[in-house]
Amino acid sequence: MEQEKFYYDNKIVKMFAYATIIWGLIAMLVGVLAATQIAFPWWNFNLAYTTFGRVRPLHTNAAIFAFVGNGIFTGVYYSLQRLLKARMFNDVLSKIHFWGWQLIIVAATVTLLAGITTSKEYAELEWPIDIAITIIWVVFGWNMFGTILKRRTSHIYVAIWFYIATFVTVAVLHIVNSFELPVSFFKSYSVYAGVQDALVQWWYGHNAVAFFLTTPYLGLMYYFIPKAANRPVYSYRLSIIHFWSLIFLYIWAGPHHLLYSSLPNWAQSLGTVFSIMLIAPSWGGMINGLLTLRGAWDKVRDSAVLKFMVVAVTAYGMSTFEGPMLSLKNINALSHFTDWTIAHVHVGTLGWNGFLTFGMLYWLIPKLFKTEIFSKKLANTHFWIGTLGILFYVIPMYWGGLTQSLMWKEFTPDGFLKYPNFLETVTQIVPMYHMRLLGGLLYFTGVLFMIYNLFKTTVKGTFTANEEAFAPALEKFNPKREKGEGFHRWLERKPVQFLILALIAILIGGAVEIIPTFLIKSNVPTIESVKPYTPLELIGRDIYIREGCYNCHSQMVRPFRSETERYGEYSKAGEFVYDHPFQWGSKRTGPDLAREGVVTGKNYKPDSWHYNHMFNPRKVSPQSIMPAYPWIIKNDMDIDNLRGKIRAMQKLGVPYEKGYEDIAYRDLMKQADKIANGLNDNGIQVNDNKEIIALIAYLQRLGTDISKTE
Amino acid sequence: MEENNINQDEIKKEHEIDELTNDRFIANHEYDGIRELDNDLPGWWKWLFYISIIFAVVYIVRYHILKTGDLQEAEYSKEMAVAKEKMPAQSDESALARLEDETNLIAGKAIFDKNCVVCHLSKGEGLVGPNLTDEYWIHGGSFKNIYATIRDGVPVKGMISWKSQLKPEEIQQVSSYIMSLQGTNPPNAKAPQGEKYVP
Numbered sequence: 027m028e029q030e031k032f033y034y035d036n037k038i039v040k041m042f043a044y045a046t047i048i049w050g051l052i053a054m055l056v057g058v059l060a061a062t063q064i065a066f067p068w069w070n071f072n073l074a075y076t077t078f079g080r081v082r083p084l085h086t087n088a089a090i091f092a093f094v095g096n097g098i099f100t101g102v103y104y105s106l107q108r109l110l111k112a113r114m115f116n117d118v119l120s121k122i123h124f125w126g127w128q129l130i131i132v133a134a135t136v137t138l139l140a141g142i143t144t145s146k147e148y149a150e151l152e153w154p155i156d157i158a159i160t161i162i163w164v165v166f167g168w169n170m171f172g173t174i175l176k177r178r179t180s181h182i183y184v185a186i187w188f189y190i191a192t193f194v195t196v197a198v199l200h201i202v203n204s205f206e207l208p209v210s211f212f213k214s215y216s217v218y219a220g221v222q223d224a225l226v227q228w229w230y231g232h233n234a235v236a237f238f239l240t241t242p243y244l245g246l247m248y249y250f251i252p253k254a255a256n257r258p259v260y261s262y263r264l265s266i267i268h269f270w271s272l273i274f275l276y277i278w279a280g281p282h283h284l285l286y287s288s289l290p291n292w293a294q295s296l297g298t299v300f301s302i303m304l305i306a307p308s309w310g311g312m313i314n315g316l317l318t319l320r321g322a323w324d325k326v327r328d329s330a331v332l333k334f335m336v337v338a339v340t341a342y343g344m345s346t347f348e349g350p351m352l353s354l355k356n357i358n359a360l361s362h363f364t365d366w367t368i369a370h371v372h373v374g375t376l377g378w379n380g381f382l383t384f385g386m387l388y389w390l391i392p393k394l395f396k397t398e399i400f401s402k403k404l405a406n407t408h409f410w411i412g413t414l415g416i417l418f419y420v421i422p423m424y425w426g427g428l429t430q431s432l433m434w435k436e437f438t439p440d441g442f443l444k445y446p447n448f449l450e451t452v453t454q455i456v457p458m459y460h461m462r463l464l465g466g467l468l469y470f471t472g473v474l475f476m477i478y479n480l481f482k483t484t485v486k487g488t489f490t491a492n493e494e495a496f497a498p499a500l501e502k503f504n505p506k507r508e509k510g511e512g513f514h515r516w517l518e519r520k521p522v523q524f525l526i527l528a529l530i531a532i533l534i535g536g537a538v539e540i541i542p543t544f545l546i547k548s549n550v551p552t553i554e555s556v557k558p559y560t561p562l563e564l565i566g567r568d569i570y571i572r573e574g575c576y577n578c579h580s581q582m583v584r585p586f587r588s589e590t591e592r593y594g595e596y597s598k599a600g601e602f603v604y605d606h607p608f609q610w611g612s613k614r615t616g617p618d619l620a621r622e623g624v625v626t627g628k629n630y631k632p633d634s635w636h637y638n639h640m641f642n643p644r645k646v647s648p649q650s651i652m653p654a655y656p657w658i659i660k661n662d663m664d665i666d667n668l669r670g671k672i673r674a675m676q677k678l679g680v681p682y683e684k685g686y687e688d689i690a691y692r693d694l695m696k697q698a699d700k701i702a703n704g705l706n707d708n709g710i711q712v713n714d715n716k717e718i719i720a721l722i723a724y725l726q727r728l729g730t731d732i733s734k735t736e
Numbered sequence: 737m738e739e740n741n742i743n744q745d746e747i748k749k750e751h752e753i754d755e756l757t758n759d760r761f762i763a764n765h766e767y768d769g770i771r772e773l774d775n776d777l778p779g780w781w782k783w784l785f786y787i788s789i790i791f792a793v794v795y796i797v798r799y800h801i802l803k804t805g806d807l808q809e810a811e812y813s814k815e816m817a818v819a820k821e822k823m824p825a826q827s828d829e830s831a832l833a834r835l836e837d838e839t840n841l842i843a844g845k846a847i848f849d850k851n852c853v854v855c856h857l858s859k860g861e862g863l864v865g866p867n868l869t870d871e872y873w874i875h876g877g878s879f880k881n882i883y884a885t886i887r888d889g890v891p892v893k894g895m896i897s898w899k900s901q902l903k904p905e906e907i908q909q910v911s912s913y914i915m916s917l918q919g920t921n922p923p924n925a926k927a928p929q930g931e932k933y934v935p
Contacts, residue, residue, distance in 0.1 A: 108768040183767035252770040258754060261775035262762050271785075291807045295799055299792035306785035313781060321756025355808075441823045446901045447850060585812035587819055591900065596812065625891040632894025635855065635864045646854050646863070708864075 030178070030499050033492035034107045036394055038120045040489065042100035043387060043394075045128060047477060049092035050383070054473060056085040058466045063653070064615065065459040067644075070653035075139045077653040079574025083150045084138045089375060090148060090238060092131045097383040098242040099127070099166070102189055104390060105249040106173055109183045111497035115172025119165050126162035130155060141572040142212045145607055146227045148234050149203050153214045156204040163200065167193045174521045178497040181518040184265040188245030190521065191273045191528045195237040198532065203230035207678060209670045213568070217678060220602025221288055221550050224610055225543050229280035229536055236276040239379055240342075244272075244311045246386060247339065251318050254331045254389050260317035266514050268310025273528060275304050278535035282353035285362065286584040287610060288599040290549045293539055294355070300535070301353030308346030315339040330405035334385030337413060341377025345370060360435075363580055363614040365455070366427030369420040376416045376469060384408065384476060391480045395487025404479045412472035418465030426458030435588040443591050448617040453649050553600035556731040558680045559724070561694040564671060565663055566724025569717050570609070573655065580611035581620040581728065594621035594628050594729065601732060604680050616652055621729035633701055634708040636722045658717045665694065697723060829887075829904050834879040835912040844913025847906055851898070860917040862926030864894060869917045870928050877933030882911045 063069045063078045070077045107114060114120050133155050137143070143150040151159070170193060174182065182190075203226055206214035216223050252259055259265065281289055281297025316339055319326065326332040348370055352361050361367060392399050399405055433451040436444040445451050507516045517524050543549050559567060570576075583589050585596040597620050602608055621627045631639070635646065641659050643650040672687040682690075695714065701722055702714035712718065752761045754773060765772040799805040806814065835841070849858065855865035866874060874893075875885045886907050889897035898907060 258771040258773050262772040299795050303788045585808050587815045
């Protein structure tokens with residue numbers, strides 16, 4: 027058979043690898059800053075751009091899309107070419123993909139710190155960037171599929187199955203979750219509201235973990251572990267079964283983020299049972315990774331690359347067991363809204379994603395530069411310091427999460443909450459936040475070692491941008507199934523059919539959960555007394571969103587005695603029908619705010635308290651770890667878009683009467699005057715056009731609609 | 737590339753065995769030097785999968801078809817009913833009066849420090865809430881007045897009701913402590929509000 031000569035594009039791999047390292051460094055540094063802010067609130071610097079509510083979304087987005095994202099592309103561009111014996115489809119597309127993705131990350135960094143956000147977790151970027159992401163993602167898919175179609179191998183390997191599923195699912199998730207109505211270039215409202223918005227968001231949020239942090243990395247695992255260990259994959263049959271079961275089942279599990287919320291019970295139950303059914307498919311990946319090393323365990327002792335990979339796969343196994351356990355309602359009742367979730371996530375990201383990336387880079391960079399790693403000893407040191415970092419991170423977070431949860435739920439023999447003051451439960455676990463910071467710093471130090479080591483490796487090696495390779499051209503083959511050829515084996519040489527089947531597999535779960543929630547009215551029973559926000563409250567709500575309050579405050583009282591005693595009546599689905607977007611939150615670093623405005627409620631605070639508290643939380647609660655928001659006191663409200671905002675809400679079905687946009691300003695000023703006058707009476711000099719007035723209006727509205735009927 | 741030097745003809749052979757594990761290779765499965773073994777799914781893994789599916793079916797049938805399990809609203813009602821049953825009987829509030837012994841005042845101060853300083857500040861000098869150290873009272877300065885203000889609150893002005901957080905005896909202690917602050921003249925005290933109370 028005649029061998030064709032061609033060249034692998036190593037330059038694009040190198041570029042993505044460097045981007046992975048640089049963004050990894052930044053993402054983790056921002057993570058360290060966020061951890062410092064929780065431990066020592068003055069690290070918020072009293073500056074809008076550096077408060078936790080803006081820093082935390084930057085950390086999550088940078089870690090997921092910049093660090094892991096570039097890690098995916100590094101591994102895919104390297105392995106895809108070699109598994110298919112072909113150069114990437116088009117060098118220009120590769121470059122557009124690379125630079126487009128980096129530009130998106132830069133835009134994300136700037137906009138998130140500027141407070142431009144949709145407030146939907148891991149999808150905070152505003153609509154122009156959402157469009158850019160869609161375009162660049164399509165470029166990636168086009169380039170990948172082009173390469174697959176012009177391949178020189180007959181079949182596609184399991185790693186590529188995972189790449190295909192990743193591409194198609196992330197596209198669907200991103201597009202569906204990003205439906206939003208623009209008000210201006212930097213502001214939009216989610217087209218979904220309340221319960222529906224929450225369901226779509228967590229269908230997205232959960233599957234961002236599944237199809238951005240998991241499936242592409244399983245693909246990388248299937249390439250880099252056998253390569254690094256020079257061992258065959260343990261079981262082809264297991265690959266097939268766990269691949270299809272994983273992608274089919276994963277998509278259903280989103281509602282486990284909304285257990286005990288106002289989401290309909292049937293949807294919650296689907297979230298629980300599909301999470302439980304995910305244990306075996308997830309572990310299928312772990313088994314296939316670890317058992318591939320059978321016969322090569324002696325190599326693991328010496329090789330930092332394999333050590334990183336073994337711990338990565340083990341961390342994957344642990345977090346994919348823990349995840350389903352946290353989806354059981356009785357365990358979720360304990361873990362949800364606490365740092366337990368943060369610990370769980372970081373086992374996955376620091377352990378699975380981080381360590382697999384490091385292992386890949388330690389293997390890949392010497393390969394690209396045709397040399398050995400500069401220092402094996404330093405790589406091993408990185409491994410140990412990184413492992414220690416993970417332990418110092420997650421153990422205090424598990425401990426703190428459980429401690430705080432138990433404190434929230436504890437009653438005295440007299441039937442009162444033992445810790446009615448939320449702050450007590452925070453103060454209790456602040457030492458854990460200090461330990462966590464130490465863990466993060468250790469992990470970060472390890473990355474610095476890696477950068478030095480890899481840099482020295484590149485210096486001593488020589489890089490070949492275009493690596494020569496030979497392979498015979500692909501013979502024309504029978505498109506029909508051949509005699510004795512299994513269905514799956516046939517599918518492996520039909521990538522388009524493969525893509526379509528994967529698409530069908532991932533569409534079913536989402537459709538079954540999302541469509542009825544939108545169409546069947548009983549899922550969100552109407553509450554007559556629930557009315558749209560006033561214009562001032564709407565402006566206040568946009569400030570709440572801008573400052574990322576949802577990062578630390580939930581707006582969802584769960585139906586537990588410990589929560590209704592602490593916060594008031596539990597939340598009902600019908601209360602959120604005008605919430606574009608929903609603000610339920612996922613973590614309570616501070617107390618729930620769903621009933622904040624209820625005057626007869628458990629936590630009611632007068633306007634003047636809010637004013638003082640926003641100006642400096644420590645003035646009213648000395649041990650508070652909340653950032654200060656002096657600029658909200660100082661800034662004028664932005665009402666330029668008021669008319670557009672009301673009109674946008676009308677388009678989304680919020681029943682403001684026709685022509686209301688013309689008189690909204692008058693109503694806004696009336697309400698603002700009243701609040702400002704009340705504050706003036708309490709000795710606080712403030713103008714009625716300041717942001718704080720709108721924010722107070724919003725906070726005092728929260729949860730009040732249903733108490734009117736009581 | 738040294739790891740690619742597997743002889744092509746050898747791969748084609750059926751039933752080739754991996755030397756290190758004695759497992760059989762699958763013929764013709766080779767991707768950039770990566771080969772695949774013909775191992776079956778581990779038995780325990782299959783059972784794990786079957787059991788999780790059975791769990792799922794039982795769960796859905798129990799909660800949504802037979803409806804024999806409590807969903808969250810029913811769970812909540814039961815939890816509240818049990819709590820109500822366990823609540824100890826309330827003591828007679830009309831018999832409570834001001835306490836002046838040190839033990840009770842220390843206990844009152846502890847309650848004050850924990851719950852009241854947010855609005856009235858640590859010396860009772862007032863911030864959001866009024867100054868508690870002067871002779872002027874918005875809702876009356878007698879023991880009964882103070883007790884009632886704490887128990888029921890003045891929600892519209894931001895004073896919450898404490899009856900769901902403090903026992904009658906605790907409200908008695910903190911009321912007594914507040915009365916003991918009279919005339920302490922802390923620095924930066926808030927200007928008087930309300931009417932002068934003459935006992």
